[in-house]
Structures are given as C-alpha cells and as structure tokens.
Amino acid sequence: MTTENPGLVESNLFNRDVIHEIQRAAREGIYGIRGWGSKRYLPHFDDLVFLGASMSRYPLEGYRERCDTDVVIGDRYATKPLHLKIPITIAGMSFGALSAQAKEALGRGATAAGTSTTTGDGGMTPEERESSTLLVYQVLPSRYGMNPDDLRKADAIEVVLGQGAKPGGGGLLLGMKMNERVADMRDLPAAIDQRSACRHPDWTGPDDLEIKIRELRELTDWEKPVYIKIGASRTYYDTALAVKAGADVIVLDGMQGGTGATQTVFIEHVGIPTLPALRQAVEALTELDMHRKVQLIVSGGIRSGADVAKALAMGADAVSIGTAALIALGDNSPEFDEEYRKLGSRAGYYDDYQAGSDPAGISTQDAVLASRLDPVVGGRRLANYLRTITMETQIIARACGKSHVLNLEPEDLCALSVEAAAMAGVPLAGTSWIPGKSES
C-alpha cells in the first residue's frame, strides 16, 4: 500500500496497526482488552441482496398492505411463551458492564417497542425488572447474583454457554468498574479484576445440560421458556445438541457480536461469522424437524432492517442486538467527541467499554458519568431505532410479497460474493450456483 507520499510503501503484513500493537505490547506487557465486537472485514449480511418481486412474484403495497411482525418465542415446552410485537430483542448485557441507568433505558426502549430485554453476567437489577415488561434472565457459568426469586420474576431463562465475541471464554470486569454495588451483587471484593468462569459449575456436556434444564423448569413450574445461548463455532452440532437438551429457544451469537470486555486476540480470532453460523443452525433445526418449533434468535452485527430481514430470510425467528442498542442510547455520539479524544479515541471509534470512563455514561459505574444518561430519553431513542429498523424490515418483506416478515425465505436472497454464497447457502447473484451445494 502506498501512502500519499510516493515511494513510502506500507507493509500489508506489518501495517501501522500491527506495528502499533507490537509497540504497545512491548510497552505495557499485557494483551489488549476492549469492548465492541470484531473490527476486521468479515463476510456478512452486506454481501447478500434481496431479489424483490417482479413478473413471477407479487409485491405488497409499501404503505398500505398488512405485513405483520409479531413472533411467539418459546412455545415448545413452556406454558407461558413470550409474545413479541417485533422480531428484534435486546441482548444480554450485564449490570457491571453497563450502568444501572443504561440497563433501565434498555428496558424502557424494549418495552415501548413491544419486545424483550435480557439481564447479563451480574444478576437482575430492580430498575431493569421494573422498566421491562418482558425480561429474560441469564443463567451464566459465574452465577453472579443468581437466586430463585429473580428466576421466578423473569419471563424467560437463558442458559449462556458462550458469546460470539468469545466462544470458550468467560467474562471480564476490570477493577475500575467493580464498585461497591456491582461487587456486592456478585459477592466479590470491590476493585478486583473480576474474571468470571467459562464453564458452568454444575453440569458438563449436553446430557447434563438436559438435566439442568429440567431442574430450571421444575424450579419455575414449567412456565418459562428456556433459551440456550451459544457462541458461533461448531454451530451445526451445538444447535442439534441444544435441541436435544430441551431448549425452547436457541440464541446464536456470531463472531461479530459485541462484548463488554474481552481480549482483542479472542474477539478477532475465535469463532465463526454470523452468516455461516446461521445457515448451519437452520440446517440442523430443519434436519431435526424443529425449524420454527424451537425458535432461533440470531445476533452478531445486526445494524439495520436489512440485516434483520436477511437473518429472517435465512431462517431465524428473531434477531438480537447489543452494540446497535448502545449506539441508539447515545454510545459514540459526536456530542462527546472532545471527551473521546481526551481518552485517545474519537466519536465513532470508541470501544473501551472495559475502562469504565465512558463519556456517554453507558459502559461505566462512575456515578457522575452514569448520570449523563437519562433512562427516559435513552429509552425513547432506543424505541425509535427499534421501530425504524422494524419498518425497514417490513419494506423489504413487502417488496418480496410477504404478509409477515417471517415469510421471508432463502429463495428471496442471492449473494454478491462466492464466499457469502457458500456461507449463507444462497446462489451467487446472476447464477444458480451455491458453492458447496450445487454443481453449476
């Protein structure tokens, strides 16, 4: 690569970012830790397009004709499944990683839009329970704050096996964010660098998990849907095993998925992207005749209605968002650019969720910073964003002639690159070729 200065050639292998990281490691003696998700190029939903109705398909009128968006989640075994107005949920993000105000704002936004939000690695706060009509309670390896009262207060239970940003890894919450309230909820000393477990303490393997899920159901009298969340890696098998273990719902998080704090090397090099993972999960469900019976919620890089529509067309029942929800609340807002710069970042680049000094007051436990986010205002912004991307999803669904967004299908899609065609299992645009599946 040549810079604006002819003759100065930047190494592709040792580019400025790589050199900077080597210098940083030599200076600091510790691996990089950050929030956000993978930042490098990965095949994604951008590499797919919709075919749209034409001679052989009938479109629906964009503004008038009915195109439903509601979805029922968790009716395989649970007697009280969740009825969501939109197929977009808020992903689990811990109180600890996020401020109590941010958690409340997520609950308010989700509730206003008619969808669910999720607790995280740190237990349930009263604020988020109160502000969320539908709240999913995570059962994580750490079991921080786990108690039967909160379990009963929840609307659904999500057993977390992994996250797309770090399949095989546990949580991290650095000392700066371990204030008294967070530490107390986790039964840990304040100010330590808290590393949560990566393995569940009381079960190992899918056969045990089946028994664990039975216990969770017995504990809650079989009312609540039980989700299993997996980070995308061996997705085909993990999906099949999650079905076998008795999940009502599978939450699949691709490697683009955001995180509160993880080693950079982990974020960028472990796991597979959302696109191939989603295809594999749908294949496994279809083979077991469980597609649409065990719902599939997909996350990892969902930003727009186009992403939602593509995920649904590939076979997801709903999507889940983390990073985009934080941005909607005010994360990376230009309003704070000056302060981001003081921290060595900029609006649009900020990913130091681990540091606890978030100028937007979202990924922090500092009382002064956290008070910058008004949960009511944040909730309204999130609701606006959720409604916008829902309308975008409907626009695409109507253009493809669908009266429900869940009627979108792989048939409506084609891929712009050979890689995306192979990973998503849809034909390369202008051909009938699906690499790995068809000959021509």
Add this chain to the structure above:
Amino acid sequence: MEQVFDLATIPLRELNQALHDCLPDASKSVWRIINPKGEHAVACGVDTPADIEIRGHVGYYCAGMNKQAHVIIHGNAGTGVAENMMSGTVRVKGNASQSAGATGHGGLLVIEGNVAARCGISLKGLNIVVCGSVGHMSGFMAQKGTLIVCGDAGYALGDSIYEADIFLKGKVDELGADCMEKNMTEEHLTFLATLLETAEVTDDPASFRRYGSARSLYNFEIDDADAHT
C-alpha cells in the same frame, strides 16, 4: 401433619408443585418422600419452612436453590445437590457426587460421606461441612462462605479462590493456583467450632488447617505475569 409422597406412584412434578404451593410465610410443614430412585430435581426451589425427609438415593440437583427448608436425604445424592441454595439446611446421610453445594449463597449443607469433584465450586456464602473427603478442584473460584472437610482433599483445592475459607483436617493432594495455607486465629477456631457443632460433627476444631486466597490474581500486575500464564 406429615405428608407422604411416594415417587413410585406420584410424578415428581406434583411433588414439586405441592412444595412450591406452600408460601414463604406459611407455618411449618412436614414431608416424607419415598422411592426417589435417583430422580433428578427432587424438592428443588422450595421456599417455605418445611422439614423434608427423603428416603433413598436422589439424582441431580436435589434441594436446588433451597430457601428455608430443612432437607435430609437418607441416601446418596447425585451431581449438584443443594446447588445455589440460599438458606435452610440440607443434610446428605450418604455420599454426594460432583458440584455439591455449587454456587450456594447461604444456609448449611452437611454431607456425612464423601464428595466427588468440585465441591463448593463458586461458593457465594453457603457453609459446607463434609465428614469424608472431597475430590479435585473443590472450592474452585469460591467467593464467600466456608468449606469444611474432615477427610482429605483432591488436587487443585481452592484454585482461584476469592474470599471463602477452607478448613481441612486431612491432607491435600495439591493446592490450586492462588490458594495458600493461612493462619488460624482464635476467631477462626471459634467460628469453626460453632459450625461443626451446628452440623453435629464431633471433630476437634484444633485439628484443622485453614486455606484461602493469596490474592495474587486479584489485579493484573506486569511483574507478576507468570502467575497468569
């Protein structure tokens, strides 16, 4: 009046529902469960002042997340007995499998026999008394509470332990990362004596040694990097 549930004829769901139907502030009830035959999740999620006697062996997660109830298992218990219990007491007359008392927040768990691996893993305030020995990785990442072992302990005892205390009478194969022997003060001896007495265990408190966190993993230090690799 004692209620008898025969799990050979009554489904587990009915038993657990009946237990859950008893409110937290109800007056004390008495239950006898017969023929558990290794059933999982027996009497889990109870939150009422009840005396529950189980006659026979139970499977996984018996008395899981228990609150208030006093549960006695006249037999062996499978994986995760009294997991995440909050209060009350659970007593296993026989042996227990792995992850006994995992993540327990409060109350007392007594196991009269031996326990397999990971006893008291991620403990969060529960007190556990084991009359026999415990398997490997017991007290792993234990945060709060106490693990008392009258027999021996397998390897990696107290690995990555936080502020929980381990009292061990016998020998340990090997301590886990960041776990060290600590001095036994008068205060610890009194605490131990009280707990042993409550658990109806007659071992001499003075014959135990105390283990806990060296706290070298609490915050990352560059010059201490070897401890993290």
